Amino acid sequence: MPPLQLMLEGDADVVVTRQFKAPPENVYRAHLEPELICQWMASWPGWTMPVCETDSREGGAFRFEFDGGEEGAFTTTGEYITLTPSSLIVHVERMHMPDPAPDSHCHTTFEASETGTLLTLRMSLPDAETRQGMMDMGIADGMELSYSKLDEIAS
């Protein structure tokens, strides 16, 4: 299985899967604990997360602020719906650019696998039209391109 896959499912879902070498407990924690999140979620060189707050309880809120200096800044906020330790995170989130975008519903599972953990992130966009818009705008192409590059790098 390639390290990362992106699939479209149903009308409005985008599913990303990724294998990790670490056990599910650790991958799960790295999604909830601010001091771990801030080390990996600000993806791009030069970007930081000046604000990374999580109230990791069901019903609790989180706030991630990303700062890219000259490149810009944006904020993601959300709420946790279901938290099953080492196994499942269900949350809603929205980007603020700065106006809030519609909520995406995110369902992340952490399953023990032969190599460590299989992470499956299912993003449910507000409706089929939103996802179609994303795809038609070429986001899917851009992602697939990057993922195939990743395959080359990782293989």
Add this chain to the structure above:
Amino acid sequence: MVMDESVNPRLDRLFSALADSTRRSILMKLTNGDEGVMELAAPFDMSQPAISRHIKVLEAAGLVTRHRQGTHRMCRLAPDALGEIEPWLDIIADRYRSNYNRLDAVLETMKPSQQGDD
């Protein structure tokens, strides 16, 4: 020449034009070929002047061009309309790739024996 990517009025117009579901729907339709203004307006519960305003925003952003075909006012997707957005799309794509690569590195520092309290 100063190339400050953060100050780019054209990109500002582009993204504010795209930040509206009606305008995105209009663009989607135009990916299938030219359409008349009347035909573009038909599926929306919106007056034709309102649709025309949306089209003007798309035009100002360089996404759509207008022309006349006989008595019909037609809209066309501008050539390479979305070309300028590609670097931004790459950023979205890269986010997943580099996030999880960085997460690998974070996980390396978390010893399985240190799970829970430590």
